[in-house]
Amino acid sequence: MNVRNVPPHASTMFESLRGLGYSPATALADLIDNSIAAQASEVDVRFEWQGPKSSIRIVDNGVGMDDATLEAGMRLGASDPRANRAASDLGRFGLGLKTASFSQARRLTVASRRKGGAIVCLRWDLNLLDQPGSQAPWPLFEGPAPGSEALLSPLETMEQGTIVLWEDLDRVVTEGFTSTDMIEMIDAVEAHLAMTFHRLLEGEGEPFRLRLNDRAVRPWNPFLIGHPAKAWESAEFRILHSPGTLVQCHVLPHRDMLKPAEQEAAGGPGGWTQQQGFYVYRNKRLLMAGGWLGIGDNGKTWVRDEPHRLARIRLDIPNSVDADWKINVLKSTASPPVRLRAQLRRLALETRETARNVFAHRGHISSASGGRSDGVKDAWQVRRSANGTSYRIARDNDLIASVLDRAGPLKSDIVAMLRLIEETVPVQRIWLDTAEDKETPRTGFAEAPTEEIRETLVAMFEALVRYSGLTEEEAKHRLRRSAGLERFPELISSLSLTDIA
Template identity: 40%
Template sequence: MSEFECAPPPADALSESLRGFGYSIETAIADIIDNSITAHADNVWLKVSLSGGDQFVRILDDGDGMGEDELRAAMRLGSQNPLIERREDDLGRFGLGLKTASFSQARSLTVASRKDGATHVRRWDLDYLADAKGEWRLLTTADDSAAQHIAELDELDHGTMVLWQKLDRVRPRGSESAGARPTAIIMEQIERHLGMVFQRYLAAPSPRLKIHVNEARVRAWDPFLEKHSATRISPTQKIGSGPEEIGVKGFILPNKDMMTADEFDDAGGVEGWVSQQGFYIYRNDRLLVAGGWLGLGLGRPWVKDETHKLARIRLDLPNSVDEAWQIDVKKSDASPPAAIRNQLRDLALKVRTDARSIFVHRGNYGKRPPAPDLKRPWKSVKIGGHAAYRVDRSHPVAEYILASLDDDDRSIESFFKMLEQTVPVEKIWIDTVEQGELPASPMSGETRENIRSLARDLLGTLARGGNDEASAREKLKRLSPFDQFPDIIDEI
C-alpha cells in the first residue's frame, strides 16, 4: 500500500465554500485593487452596473499586466505561499484574494491581462465547475458579453481587467436608508470605503494612484484631520526593531465646536464618530483596520464610547509582520503580538485621556492652566454604592446664602435637597447618547455682557461675605465656570 494518496478537494464544493469569507462588495473591490497597486498601476477604472439585464462589476487598471503563464498562476487558488518572503510593496499574502473576493460577489470571474502587445484571458465559472465532475477546469476564453470590456483593455499598452458577472450576492451593507435605492447605497459605500482604505495613495497633491468609479474620481478621506489647525498630533514612536519595527502616532481630533458642520460630518467617516475611534492599522500605506481598541484596556477591554470618540491612533506595519499580527485573508483584521501589547496600551491610554479632556472641555482644555483649588457648585458622592450629586455647602456662595438666613429658616436648605433628589441623570445620559455629544457647556449662548453682569453680582456677594475687593476677584476666578473668564472679572 502506498505511503500516501492525493486527496484534492472537488472544485465545485471548494469554490462554493470559498464564497463564505464574509466580504462586502466594497471590501471585495478593495482586495482586487490591491493587485493593481502591486502591479504599479497609476489608474484604476471601476465600472459598476447593477440594473437591467447586463449586470457586472469591472475593475480595469494600467498596471504591468501579466503574460499567459503569470495569468494562469494568478488564477490558481493559493497562488503563493504566505510564508515566503515578498517584495516590501506587495499587498498580497495568501494568493487567494482575487478568487475569494470575486466569488463572494459573483459566480463568474473573468481576468484579461495585456503585456508585451498580447492579451490573455482566463475565466472561472462556478456553474461550469458544477458540471465538471470535481475537476478544476479553468476556461481559456471569455463570455461573449465580455468583449466590450476586453476591447477597452486592448486600448492600453499594458494592464489587467477583472470582470464579475452573474452577480448573485451584491447587496447594500447594513440597513437601507428610507427612500434610498439599493444601487445608490452600494455606490456610496464603495466610494467612501475606497477613499478611506487607499487614502494615502489617493492623497493630493501628488497621488500615487487615481481611482475612478463610473467616471467619478474617488476622493481621499483623511481620518486624522492632519491639516486642521485644532488637531493635536503626537510624535511618531517606534516599537520593535529591524524588519518588525512599527510606527505609532496619536491624533486627537478637534471638538465639534471647533469645526464647520461639513467638516464634522465628513470626519465622522464611513461608520460615524463613535465607531471610527481607536487604532487605524496600515500595511504598506494600505488601511487594514479602521477603528477599535484591539482588545486593549486596563482590567477589561476598552469599548467605543462617546467620551473617547476624538481619539485615533495610526499604526504603520511592514508586510514582514503579517504572521505576527495575524493578518487575515480579507486584510480586514489584525491582532497585536503579546510582546508589544503593553506598550500599545500605554500609548493609547495617553491619547484616550487627552481626547476625553478635549471632548469634556469642548476643545478648551489646555488653553489656560486649571485654577488652583477650583470650586464647583456640585459634588459627586456615593450612596448605597451608587453615584449621587449634592450641592457643595462649602462653596463660597452657598456658604454666604446659608449663613445669611435666620436660624429657623430652612427654605434654602430644603430647596438644595429638592435639587439634589431631582438631578435628571438619566435624561442627561439619554440626551448625550442620542445626540452624540455632551449637553451645552457652561455659559454657552450667553453674551459677554450677561456673563459680566452675573460675575458682578457674585463679586458683590463675595464682598458681603467678608472679602476685600482683591480677594473677592481671586476667589471668583476659582469658581467654575468663571475660571474660564478671568478677563471679564478683571474688567469689572
C-alpha cells in the same frame, strides 16, 4: 506507507470560499490592492446597472500580465503566504482576487496587457464547473463570455494595464435589489475606499488616483491632521521589539469645536463611537479601522464607548509581521503579539484618559482640582467614593459664592434649592439620551441668545471684581480661561466696570 491523492471538488471548493465574509466594499479594496502592487497610478471602478445582468469592472494602468503570469494569478493559492514579499506588497495569501470576486459574483474575467504585449484574457465561471463530460475538473476558460467583449474594450486603447470584470452578481443583485440600492451601495463603497486608501490618495510624489463611475474618491483621514482645535497629537513612537512598527496617538476635537460639516465628516463611515481605537496600517493601506485590539483592564477588553470616542491611534506595521499579527485573508482583523501588548496598552491608556477629559469638559482638559488653575472654578464637582459617583454644585465657584454671601435671609433657601438640584439631576435620562442619540446633550450655551450669554458674563464679572477682589483685566482673563466661556472672547472683552455700576 500508502498515500492517497484527495483533490477537492472544484465547485464545492469555490462555493465554500464564497462565504468568507466580504462585503462589496472590502472585496473591491482587495482588488485595488492588486492594482497598487502592479504599480498602477490610476484605478477606475465602474458599476453598470442592468438588473440581473449588472456588472462591476475594475480598470487599472499597472504593469499588466502576460499569459503565464495571468494563469498563475488565477490559480487558487497563487503564492505561498510564508514566502518573503517585497516591502511594498499588499498581498499575502494568493487568494484575494478569487475569493473577493466570488464573494460577489459567479463569473470572474481578467484581461491584461503588458507594455508592448498582446491582450490576454482568462475566465472562471462557477456555473460551468463540474459539467457532465468535462475533461478539465478545474476549467479555466480563455477569453470573455459571449456578449461581454465590449466590457473589456478599454484595454484595447491602453498601453498596459488590467481589467477585472465581475458578472452574474448573485450576491449583490438579489431579489428586490433596485437601482436605488445600487446607488446606496456605491456610496458605502466610496466611504470605505476613501478611508482604506486615504494615505495613498493623500501621498506626496507619484500620485495615486481612484475613481468610482468617473467620480474621484476623496480621502477620509481619521485624525483631522492640522485642525486648530485638535486636543492632542503625540510624536511618532517606535515600538520596541518590533522593527518597523510605528505608533502615533491622536485625540480629536470635541464636537463643540467643530463646524456642523466637520462634525459629520469626522465621524467617518461608522460614526464617532465606532471609529475610536487603533487604526492598523500596512504599507499605508488601512487594515483595521477602530477597536481596541483586545486590550483592556483586569482581563476585561475595552469596548467602544462614548467617553473615549475622541481617541484614535495610528499603528503602522510592516508586511513581514503578518503572521505575528494574525492578519486574516480579508485584511480586516489584527491581533498584536503578546510581547507588544504592554507597550500598546500604556499608549492607549494615556490617549483614552486624555480623550475622556476632553469629552467630559467639552473640548478642554481641566486640572484635577476642577477648572483651570487660572480660570473660574467649575460649577460642578465630581466626587467618587466606594459608594459611587456623585455630582455637587461647587459652593466655591465665584458666582455661586458671591450669591450665597449676599443672600441674607434667603441663604438657607438657596442652599436647599442647590441640594434639590443636585439630588434630582436626571443622570440616567441624560445617559440614555446620549446612548440613543450618539451625541452629548447640548450645553455650554449652545444656541443661547447673545444677550442671555452676556447677562451671565456680567454676573460672573461682577462676582470676580466686587466679591473676589480682582481687577477688571484679571477678571476678564479668568473668564477667558474658564470652561464653556472661552468661546466668547469678544463678549468678554466688551465687559467693563460700567456694566456693574
